[in-house]
Amino acid sequence: MLNRLHRLGWNEWFLVLAFILTVPFVNPYIRGDGNGYYAYVRSLVIDRDLHFENEYRHGDPAFLMMAFDAEGHVRPNLTMPYNYVRNQWAVGSSLLWTPFFLAAHGLVLILNGLGLNIPADGYSLPYRWLCALGTALYAFIGLFLAYHVAKRLTSPLTAMVATMGIWFASSLPVYMYFLPFHVHALAAFSVSLFLWYWLRTQPMRTLKQWGLWGLLGGFMVGVYYLNAVLLLIPLLESVWSRQTGVLDSTTSGRRVNVLIEGAVFFVALMVALVPNFVTKWIVHGSPRSSGYEDRFFWDSPRLWQVAFASEHGMFLWTPVLLFSVVGLVLLWRRDRSLASILMVTFVTFYYTVASYQNWHGQSAFGSRFFVSFTPVFVLGLAIFFEESQTFLSRVLRQAEGKVSGLLPAAYRLLPSGFLAVLSLWNIGFIFQWGTNLVPNRGPVDFAVVARNQVTLVPQRGPDLILRYLTGRGQVVRELEQEDLIESKDYQPQR
Numbered sequence: 016m017l018n019r020l021h022r023l024g025w026n027e028w029f030l031v032l033a034f035i036l037t038v039p040f041v042n043p044y045i046r047g048d049g050n051g052y053y054a055y056v057r058s059l060v061i062d063r064d065l066h067f068e069n070e071y072r073h074g075d076p077a078f079l080m081m082a083f084d085a086e087g088h089v090r091p092n093l094t095m096p097y098n099y100v101r102n103q104w105a106v107g108s109s110l111l112w113t114p115f116f117l118a119a120h121g122l123v124l125i126l127n128g129l130g131l132n133i134p135a136d137g138y139s140l141p142y143r144w145l146c147a148l149g150t151a152l153y154a155f156i157g158l159f160l161a162y163h164v165a166k167r168l169t170s171p172l173t174a175m176v177a178t179m180g181i182w183f184a185s186s187l188p189v190y191m192y193f194l195p196f197h198v199h200a201l202a203a204f205s206v207s208l209f210l211w212y213w214l215r216t217q218p219m220r221t222l223k224q225w226g227l228w229g230l231l232g233g234f235m236v237g238v239y240y241l242n243a244v245l246l247l248i249p250l251l252e253s254v255w256s257r258q259t260g261v262l263d264s265t266t267s268g269r270r271v272n273v274l275i276e277g278a279v280f281f282v283a284l285m286v287a288l289v290p291n292f293v294t295k296w297i298v299h300g301s302p303r304s305s306g307y308e309d310r311f312f313w314d315s316p317r318l319w320q321v322a323f324a325s326e327h328g329m330f331l332w333t334p335v336l337l338f339s340v341v342g343l344v345l346l347w348r349r350d351r352s353l354a355s356i357l358m359v360t361f362v363t364f365y366y367t368v369a370s371y372q373n374w375h376g377q378s379a380f381g382s383r384f385f386v387s388f389t390p391v392f393v394l395g396l397a398i399f400f401e402e403s404q405t406f407l408s409r410v411l412r413q414a415e416g417k418v419s420g421l422l423p424a425a426y427r428l429l430p431s432g433f434l435a436v437l438s439l440w441n442i443g444f445i446f447q448w449g450t451n452l453v454p455n456r457g458p459v460d461f462a463v464v465a466r467n468q469v470t471l472v473p474q475r476g477p478d479l480i481l482r483y484l485t486g487r488g489q490v491v492r493e494l495e496q497e498d499l500i501e502s503k504d505y506q507p508q509r
Contacts, residue, residue: 026174027162029175030155030178030179040193041144041151042193042491044143047197052105055294056113061137065297065298066100076499077499099299106290107205110290115149120135122145146195151192151195154204157200158393164207164214165177169397173400174397176434183441184438185381185386186332188441193445198239203390205231206391207389208234209235210391213228216228228249232280236287256352312370317369324458327381327383329381329385335392335437338399340392342397343358343391346394348402371384375507377456378502446476447464447468450479452467455498
């Protein structure tokens with residue numbers, strides 16, 4: 016372990032330092048969907064059952080309104096046979112939190128044995144803090160793996176800059192630090208692990224590696240159902256290999272191998288999904304029932320809105336992602352197979368989100384669904400910057416003798432400067448969103464956003480940050496009441 020730490024380059028250490036410095040911003044706040052994701056580990060460890068009514072009663076005000084009527088009874092649409100309550104959320108997040116939850120439970124029992132009186136109920140601060148820190152740690156590991164994926168095709172410096180850019184200029188920090196009990200940061204980690212292992216084991220995997228990749232694929236889906244779209248990758252890889260002749264698919268022996276590899280992958284995938292199947296079977300009466308009642312409108316996707324709507328459009332709210340997608344297109348010049356597979360997967364994921372009835376994510380910062388694609392966006396952004404620098408370098412060589420000698424050095428700093436501007440804008444925007452200066456739900460007025468960035472954010476930011484770091488519980492309760500008022504008037508639109 017120590018030898019591995021010694022082998023880390025300065026770029027890796029820079030990422031580690033950035034993570035350590037941002038850990039104080041982690042907020043142990045269970046909100047909205049987070050109540051459903053967290054319910055599994057809390058109920059299984061503390062109550063040793065899967066009856067979630069008591070877990071749901073710990074929810075934030077908006078969640079309580081969704082789960083219970085005015086008399087405090089579970090709403091009929093959530094009632095399942097045998098006193099179970101519907102839980103549509105995947106179980107994978109709770110599996111990831113389990114080590115942190117058990118560590119917190121053990122710590123609480125020890126401290127209580129020493130005379131303290133900390134509720135060993137799964138909701139006191141030690142539980143929420145350790146699980147929230149676990150989310151941030153998993154997200155960082157996902158970013159670290161994304162950095163190594165990008166470093167395969169770009170320089171270490173470019174990969175590091177791109178990682179920092181997606182880290183702080185996308186929707187990720189909201190779900191990594193401020194809403195750690197939502198699934199999205201954990202979904203990004205699971206996708207990073209799946210992609211990293213895919214590229215690490217190319218071009219010829221052993222059956223054991225196919226099995227492990229299948230387990231990672233099942234784990235990825237078990238964390239977040241929408242991640243199932245990324246299971247296109249092994250299929251597309253096989254198709255691409257056949258078409259390009261990378262693998263000899265003309266012999267019957269090779270065809271048999273492909274079938275065996277696919278079977279091993281699929282069986283491992285199903286094994287990894289067993290916890291999800293079992294819990295859904297117990298709660299909903301069928302392993303095939305996720306519990307979701309939302310619809311997909313495949314014949315009328317909101318293609319433009321997902322990208323550019325003022326209601327959480329991904330490129331309008333987090334413009335860094337537009338450059339990442341351009342980078343995926345430019346990747347074609349370096350690795351046609353990888354570019355094709357990632358672009359087809361991204362387009363399919365995009366179409367799926369656009370077809371979803373809640374494509375806007377309701378209460379969300381940007382398009383939260385695409386946080387899963389964090390490692391792909393890191394790679395795309397790194398490629399975009401290297402290709403841009405190559406183009407600028409060519410232009411400067413052609414203009415040699417006509418431009419200042421400072422320009423070659425200056426253009427190398429452009430990516431860092433550009434991402435610093437995007438990151439500062441994003442952090443200010445997150446501040447506005449988190450403090451209800453702009454709506455959490457529905458469209459926002461970007462003229463108001465821009466004006467707030469240069470007036471209210473500098474004025475209110477320092478004081479609120481200090482209050483947050485020294486007493487975030489009170490800050491969260493204040494913002495929670497403001498959000499509750501907004502949620503009562505919100506009507507989601509397709």
